[in-house]
Amino acid sequence: MTARDGEIDRRDFIRGRIAPGAPPDRDRPGGLLYIASAVVTARAEDCAEVARHIAAMPGTEVHAINGTKIIVVIESEDSGEIGSRLTEMALLDRVFSANLVFEQIEPLDPPGVG
Known part of the structure; x- marks a missing residue:
């Protein structure tokens, strides 16, 4: 399914291309930084390890570590890296789950710099 004229495509939005016709991440001057937070759960006695x-x-x-929860921040210039890292966490021994809580996309170069 494609977005109608003037609408934002869901996939483009997820990839940080919220304006119709916006260039792909790799073509964007300065690139993008993806910042995500996640909560990883494990037994309390295993959390430190x-x-x-x-x-x-x-x-x-x-x-932070709070009881059975580990709060993690992930940063990458590649959106796929966030998902890969989260999967890697979920597959660690003694981990029950690894869940994305928040994701933000920021330009690497501040506006007006370049």
Whole structure:
């Protein structure tokens, strides 16, 4: 299904191309930075070990451990990397789930710079 004229295509929106006819990410000057947060759940006694594994992954930062939940921030210049990293977390031993909570897309270069 395609978007009608003047409407935003869902896939384009997800990829950060919210304006009709906006260039793909790779053609955008300066590129984009994808920032996502996730909650990973594991048994409380396993959280510290799981958090160490997550913190060792590229582009990830563990912000907190609260009981059975590990709060993680993931950053990448490739939107697919966010999903890959989340899947990698979900497949770790002793992890029950890894869920995306929030995703934001930011230009790498501030407006007017370039």
